[in-house]
Amino acid sequence: MSSRLDLQVRDRRFVWDFVLACVVAVVVSLPYATGGEPAAAAASVILASALLMRRLVPAAALAVGAVGALGQLLTLSQPMIGIVVVPMLVYAAARWGSRSVSHAGLALGLAGALLGPARWALPVYSSSTAMVYFAMGVTGCAGVVLAAYLVGRRGRESVENRRERQLSELERSRLRLAEQEQRAAVAAVDERNRIARELHDIVAHSLSVIVVQAEGGRALAAKRPEKGPEVLGTIAETSREALEEMRRMVGLLRSGGPGAEPTSYVPTPGLDDIPDLVRKTSATARLATFGTAPPVSQALGLTAYRIVQEAMTNTLKHAGPAATAQVTLAFTGSALEIEVSDDGRGAAATGDGRGHGLRGMHERVALHGGTLTAGPRPTGGYSVRVSLPLTAAPAAQPGPSAWTGR
Known part of the structure; x- marks a missing residue:
């Protein structure tokens, strides 16, 4: 909680909430403080102070606001300016609170929309007039509370949807990157295997021919010395062909890189x-x-x-x-x-x-x-x-x- 509070204090939005709470507290309590109604003024200050924590701890803001609103309801028999804080707290609970907190805020707001008109209208007016004012008051207050709740929930859902889209995009990017890395790894393995096959075929075949010709030439030279140059020529030709194919392979590997040597254009055998x-x-x-x-x-x-x-x-x-x-x-x-x-x-x-x-x-x-x-x-x-x-x-x-x- 302390870390969240530190972040909240450093957040510029907390500054605005602090200013808002102070302004509202002064506006809603000043008439009662100067009019000799300290209890109503204290209840108004408590109600307004709930705005200070509406983003950080919406549940606590609801609790403090409920205490302040109940105090005003008990001390005042006429509609008070402080009721503007109620839809603000309902909005905050729906916007920044959990689902249970938002439902609690809506329930408290609707309860206030029922209790407030009952406190203001029924004791003052005759039965028929009181019921009309009561119905109008309940309808108006409930409409404002419900609108504040819906706007808050819409804002929360919008933020959640945007966050889900961002997370989905990050996951898709991660999967694309993993797929690209996997394809690159498979391609690298395939290329290594291809190079290994080419090198094996070139080197093994050429060296086998050279070894056979050399061993045969040694035996042949003792019986028919005139065949020696022919055997050596075969060995030299095979060595040159192997060397040329090796150069072609190296050229293919190095082509396109910094300082690459020109690639040999010897046709691929077929x-x-x-x-x-x-x-x-x-x-x-x-x-x-x-x-x-x-x-x-x-x-x-x-x-x-x-x-x-x-x-x-x-x-x-x-x-x-x-x-x-x-x-x-x-x-x-x-x-x-x-x-x-x-x-x-x-x-x-x-x-x-x-x-x-x-x-x-x-x-x-x-x-x-x-x-x-x-x-x-x-x-x-x-x-x-x-x-x-x-x-x-x-x-x-x-x-x-x-x-x-x-």
């Missing part, structure tokens, strides 16, 4: 690049294409390229040096069917369990609404089969991969 990929990856790999390739989106072409690239990388890493690989592309009109199989170790192949290749392929395929199956073949070797819809399909949410090793 379906047309798969034959060259198979040829460069392994001399024992073969490519078979069925059907006519229709125009596809850049994203779908890149996905097909990366799947073949990752499957060929797994063949180099796990199938064994004597294994051969078969890459099949089939265009069925509604889907692109991809199969990469080898006749290598198959289920006997071992890995470190830390590979991300199959998970990356699964995520790429799921983004296009396709399907992927991978595993050892019954006749030996390993097979990866992918079906990518050529028409727009709802993307599935990439989930955790069930494969390990490759």
Whole structure:
């Protein structure tokens, strides 16, 4: 209460209430103080003093006002100017008080509208005239009290509605901000996963080709030294391509930022690049294409390229040096069917369990609404089969991969 009182004292509206209470107290009590009616003057001062606390504690203002009005009713037999305070207190109770306080203010006001005319009219006039004046007095006073109550309630409801609108707007803003942050977080995770897939496919494939060529070149150099430059050329070409793709990825990440370097405009690999990929990856790999390739989106072409690239990388890493690989592309009109199989170790192949290749392929395929199956073949070797819809399909949410090793 003390903190509320301090705030009220510092509030400019309290100053006006203080001035109003003082002015009304002087106006309503002065005639009785100078006329030799101290009891009526004291009752008038008590009634007027209720205006001082009408905003801070409307319930207390009603109680003080009721005491002052009752004092005037007992000491005066004629209408007094102090009754103007009654609708002001009823308004204050409806405007700043709780629902119960506002109802109490209305009840006290209507009781005063009944008791006041009864005190002023019935003892003075004859029965018929008294009833007329009584009815007029009750109607007028009750009308003023009811009007003050309705105006006060309307003002309170207006403030409450405005506060509710502000709170609703704040809540909507909070929800919009939370939604934007969630979308940004999801977009950041998706982008990190996309970058991780690209980096994995570029680095893993290129390094696997380099390792295979280097190991094979070392053995070949002992038997046929003239083949050494060809092997080194393949290693150098693969390294340059990997370096160029890495530069493209870095350029995409840095583009638009302060001091960004110019982005490389190397075309994104697609379906047309798969034959060259198979040829460069392994001399024992073969490519078979069925059907006519229709125009596809850049994203779908890149996905097909990366799947073949990752499957060929797994063949180099796990199938064994004597294994051969078969890459099949089939265009069925509604889907692109991809199969990469080898006749290598198959289920006997071992890995470190830390590979991300199959998970990356699964995520790429799921983004296009396709399907992927991978595993050892019954006749030996390993097979990866992918079906990518050529028409727009709802993307599935990439989930955790069930494969390990490759």
